[in-house]
Amino acid sequence: MYREEMVAKKLTIGITAPKGFKAVGIHCGIKKAKNDLALIYSERPATAAGVFTKNKVVAAPVIQCKKSLNTSNTFHAILINSGNANACTGQPGLDNAFIMAQETAQRLNIEPNQVFVSSTGVIGEQLPMDKVVNGIKNITTLIEASDDLSAAQAIMTTDTFPKLFHKTFLINGVEVSIGGIAKGSGMIHPNMATMLAFITTDALIEKSLLQKTLKKVTDLTFNKIVVDGDTSTNDMVLILANGASEIEIFENTNEYKIFEKNLYDVLRKLSIDIVKDGEGATKLVEINVEGALTDEDAEKAARQVALSPLVKTAIHGEDANWGRIIAAVGYSGIDFAPELFEIEINDVPILKKNYEVTLPNQLANQTLKSSEIKINLYLNIGKGKATVWTCDFSEEYVKINGSYRS
Numbered sequence: 001m002y003r004e005e006m007v008a009k010k011l012t013i014g015i016t017a018p019k020g021f022k023a024v025g026i027h028c029g030i031k032k033a034k035n036d037l038a039l040i041y042s043e044r045p046a047t048a049a050g051v052f053t054k055n056k057v058v059a060a061p062v063i064q065c066k067k068s069l070n071t072s073n074t075f076h077a078i079l080i081n082s083g084n085a086n087a088c089t090g091q092p093g094l095d096n097a098f099i100m101a102q103e104t105a106q107r108l109n110i111e112p113n114q115v116f117v118s119s120t121g122v123i124g125e126q127l128p129m130d131k132v133v134n135g136i137k138n139i140t141t142l143i144e145a146s147d148d149l150s151a152a153q154a155i156m157t158t159d160t161f162p163k164l165f166h167k168t169f170l171i172n173g174v175e176v177s178i179g180g181i182a183k184g185s186g187m188i189h190p191n192m193a194t195m196l197a198f199i200t201t202d203a204l205i206e207k208s209l210l211q212k213t214l215k216k217v218t219d220l221t222f223n224k225i226v227v228d229g230d231t232s233t234n235d236m237v238l239i240l241a242n243g244a245s246e247i248e249i250f251e252n253t254n255e256y257k258i259f260e261k262n263l264y265d266v267l268r269k270l271s272i273d274i275v276k277d278g279e280g281a282t283k284l285v286e287i288n289v290e291g292a293l294t295d296e297d298a299e300k301a302a303r304q305v306a307l308s309p310l311v312k313t314a315i316h317g318e319d320a321n322w323g324r325i326i327a328a329v330g331y332s333g334i335d336f337a338p339e340l341f342e343i344e345i346n347d348v349p350i351l352k353k354n355y356e357v358t359l360p361n362q363l364a365n366q367t368l369k370s371s372e373i374k375i376n377l378y379l380n381i382g383k384g385k386a387t388v389w390t391c392d393f394s395e396e397y398v399k400i401n402g403s404y405r406s
Contacts, residue, residue, distance in 0.1 A: 014164030018202035019244035025154025028135025030083035035154035045074035053235035059087035184274035204243030280396030292384035304332035306390035316392035320364035
């Protein structure tokens with residue numbers, strides 16, 4: 001199975017890299033042993049923005065977060081549990097999501113609508129609220145200890161490694177940071193994925209501009225990843241901006257360009273880590289489409305190839321079966337000329353125009369030996385282009401999802 005080497009050993013700073021943020025994770029008893037409750041806290045009031053699942057089945061924490069965004073302009077905390085999704089749980093689930101915010105707020109001396117709540121795990125089961133409430137009592141007393149790695153571990157479900165990253169950069173000679181943690185491994189397909197991502201920054205940025213920027217960058221990162229084509233009930237990306245650097249960000253300025261570029265870098269890294277950690281994955285696959293009639297067509301084609309079980313299993317088996325790739329583009333619904341279609345794998349030409357095969361199968365298969373695969377598809381009928389990241393399908397994917405609740 002694919003592993004992100006050295007993450008736990010060296011990359012232990014994520015959401016607390018920006019000034020004024022603390023985070024910690026603990027075990028409260030939802031899971032048998034591993035960390036299952038995380039708290040992110042801003043010492044200063046922060047503006048916030050959020051992007052949420054497009055699934056019509058929406059988990060209680062997503063509803064609670066949307067309410068908070070609509071009723072408050074400042075925020076202090078995000079509380080996340082793993083092991084239980086609090087989805088399809090009716091009014092009791094909604095009540096429990098509010099109780100999580102209320103209990104956290106009481107112990108941090110803030111208002112409930114200044115607390116976001118998030119959950120991930122099994123759908124259709126009520127949270128064990130006695131354990132959760134007791135966990136909130138404990139975790140709020142430990143927040144000063146601040147441990148990014150424990151927080152990143154506490155939001156994991158089938159993930160095999162914690163996902164955390166940060167960037168520190170200069171704006172007008174002053175250090176500004178953006179950090180984040182994320183989880184995701186299976187049930188990954190935008191909009192968005194069974195993924196949670198929590199981002200912090202010490203930049204000062206107004207709420208509506210923060211929302212606009214988060215949506216734009218999410219569309220270029222988290223909404224360009226595919227593992228298995230399933231969109232979760234709990235997906236969210238939340239960002240808190242507390243202004244502790246005293247660097248204010250305004251739209252259409254050089255400062256904004258620097259901020260947006262670094263936000264993209266952080267979200268892209270977390271996105272790709274999710275794909276690398278796809279359930280049972282052994283290969284990270286980047287699919288680039290060029291020469292479509294529009295960017296939208298290019299994305300449809302790339303996404304269809306990324307979704308194809310036949311393509312994904314062929315990649316796992318290191319079989320450069322280009323017929324599966326062109327077939328996937330063919331049923332994507334876009335206009336293209338099959339005779340103009342070209343394929344490269346890891347920059348090696350596999351198929352040229354007019355169905356000219358450039359390598360015998362045995363040599364073509366060698367292009368799939370590495371753990372990171374780049375597939376370039378050239379449609380040669382326009383200027384549209386797009387990139388989507390995915391992974392292979394292995395036997396392990398079936399094993400993991402065949403026994404998820406056992």
